[in-house]
Amino acid sequence: MPLPFGHRVSADATRPLELARTTLHDLALCTVASPLGGPFTVDEPAEDWLLVGVLAGRLALQRDGGGAPTVLACGEARLVDGAALRGGTLDAATRLVSLTLAPSVLRRFLADALDAPVVERIAFRDEPLGRDLSALVCGLCTSWIDGAAPDGGQPGRERVGQALRQALLAALLHGTDHGYGERLAGRARPSVLPGLVKRATAHMQAHLGSAALDVEALAGAAGVSVRTLQLNFKRLHGCSPMQHLRTLRLQAVRQALLQAGDGASVAEIAARHGRPSRARRAAPSPALPAPAQRISARSGRAAPAAA
Structure with a gap:
């Protein structure tokens, strides 16, 4: 037995x-x-x-x-x-x-x-x-x-x-x-565990396109409680796990837009990176073109959408 x-x-x-x-x-x-x-x-x-x-x-x-x-x-x-x-x-x-x-x-x-x-x-x-x-x-x-x-x-x-x-x-x-x-005793901040942050970040990178990804899923992937994950992200990155996820998604969307060809839609690209409706409602920023704009491969700049 x-x-x-x-x-x-x-x-x-x-x-x-x-x-x-x-x-x-x-x-x-x-x-x-x-x-x-x-x-x-x-x-x-x-x-x-x-x-x-x-x-x-x-x-x-x-x-x-x-x-x-x-x-x-x-x-x-x-x-x-x-x-x-x-x-x-x-x-x-x-x-x-x-x-x-x-x-x-x-x-x-x-x-x-x-x-x-x-x-x-x-x-x-x-x-x-x-x-x-x-x-x-x-x-x-x-x-x-x-x-x-x-x-x-x-x-x-x-x-x-x-x-x-x-x-x-x-x-x-x-x-x-x-x-x-x-x-272990020589660690200046033993409560900070960079390894678990790395695991959570790797999970983010692997599931950027999942709009359902939440902090509970990230904590589960890291093998810690939500509170422990939040504390470690705050100490190491100065932000919450979900704020870090949003930054990664914005970076991925921006990279995809730079590599996109004619007729690529910001809304479609954003949706593929886990930002569907939010991308449509977001105000234009220097980092991203307005959602309704199209990408011109020839000029490398965003062109106004047809009326």
């Missing part, structure tokens, strides 16, 4: 486990209750990092190399290398929470924060999380799991989830020791 760690495991059938699983965008969360306790064995190890927190009881984890198990008592949490996890034992009346962190998710978040490629797998120090950090991340995870709507349709949950995902990853990567810790 899939245990909270996102692995395939074998457990004693006479000692059933009570599982509650959900997702937080690209993160997998789970709580498990073991009324009777007992051992389990990992059948299919994974390359993910696993945040494991004990909410009640005690958990002993067995990893590669044998030796004494790693014991987590109530209130403790630890980042565990999933590739090295081989099994463990749950005490009776144990309840725990886990968060599965795929290497690609961690690399992308770090690349955003550092504004630089992150190629190597992140290596966390093998030690328990501090009490405050343990309480924070375990509390956030259990609150999200316990508040999940059965049909996933709870209003506002998508936006809250984006913000919660950012908070969890930021807390873990800023609050633990790992190979990129010094570089």
